[in-house]
Amino acid sequence: MKKFLYLMLFMTVLNLCSEAKDQNDLLHFYSIADSLTEYPEINKPLVVICHKKIDKLWVSLIGYKGEKKIFIAAITNEKIQNANKEIYRILDFYEGNPVLGKVTTWGYIYDRNKDGKVDYMSLVDGAAPFLDDRVPESYPVRGQKLNKLDLEMYVNKCKIIFNHWSDDNYDENIDGVVHVDVDPLRDWVKRKIFARCTKFNNIFDDVWSFKKKISSEREKIDFTGIKIPYRPFGKISDFITKQNLQYQTNVLSLINRGIKMCEAEKIIYSGN
Numbered sequence: 001m002k003k004f005l006y007l008m009l010f011m012t013v014l015n016l017c018s019e020a021k022d023q024n025d026l027l028h029f030y031s032i033a034d035s036l037t038e039y040p041e042i043n044k045p046l047v048v049i050c051h052k053k054i055d056k057l058w059v060s061l062i063g064y065k066g067e068k069k070i071f072i073a074a075i076t077n078e079k080i081q082n083a084n085k086e087i088y089r090i091l092d093f094y095e096g097n098p099v100l101g102k103v104t105t106w107g108y109i110y111d112r113n114k115d116g117k118v119d120y121m122s123l124v125d126g127a128a129p130f131l132d133d134r135v136p137e138s139y140p141v142r143g144q145k146l147n148k149l150d151l152e153m154y155v156n157k158c159k160i161i162f163n164h165w166s167d168d169n170y171d172e173n174i175d176g177v178v179h180v181d182v183d184p185l186r187d188w189v190k191r192k193i194f195a196r197c198t199k200f201n202n203i204f205d206d207v208w209s210f211k212k213k214i215s216s217e218r219e220k221i222d223f224t225g226i227k228i229p230y231r232p233f234g235k236i237s238d239f240i241t242k243q244n245l246q247y248q249t250n251v252l253s254l255i256n257r258g259i260k261m262c263e264a265e266k267i268i269y270s271g272n
Helices: 002-023 026-038 148-157 242-261
Strands: 046-054 057-064 072-076 092-094 097-099 106-110 120-129 158-166 176-182 189-196 206-210 227-230 238-241
Touching: 026 106, 026 120, 026 158, 026 176, 026 189, 046 242, 057 242, 072 242, 120 148, 120 176, 120 242, 148 158, 158 242, 176 227, 176 242, 189 227, 238 242
Parallel strands: none
Antiparallel strands: 046 057, 057 072, 072 106, 092 097, 106 120, 120 158, 158 176, 176 189, 189 206, 227 238
């Protein structure tokens, strides 16, 4: 009887741990990370908590002034002097064009399982307007001139683009992404692609797209286990492949090396 009770207790604990892990995977955590990109607390100034130079690059770990918590990482060729001035969390505009700021190679970082290593990154990938139901089909396509109202709509719909990269089994390898996909007629973001390797073997097996919320209706995508078609800015077409995952794994590794050198394992933002 005691053995049976111990077994039941063990299975209960195992199930609870599994459920907690699932609640922090890319599918469930994306909305938390996305909210920080959409609604940054710009009234709180940024400061660099620690710099480290690694392989000729500067890894800067950044948080709010007066708070000892890291939630932004930047990788740059030159040392950041003033994080609050050099990193724009919301867009500026110059003559109708979006301006990202001096530093564009940065993103929000998370340690979801609180093991002292980053396992989720929301990385900047430029700036563009986002299509929605309020954009009329008559809106000018690429190459056509914009009138004043068109330009106002362009500016109002423009946002910083973040692609989300996740290490869901916490082995320091990226295995999932939420990536923007561009409208073929205009250089506007039309949807986001959700893609992950649920067996953690670099083979995509859970792939679909969404336009509004990640919990909204899913749209099917034709894909193979090794490549997912999408349209990036400035190209007719391209593919998300395991090479993209490996590149971001290298970025993740560099950030975690900086965290270890700064002895900052205990102050990485977890998202909750």
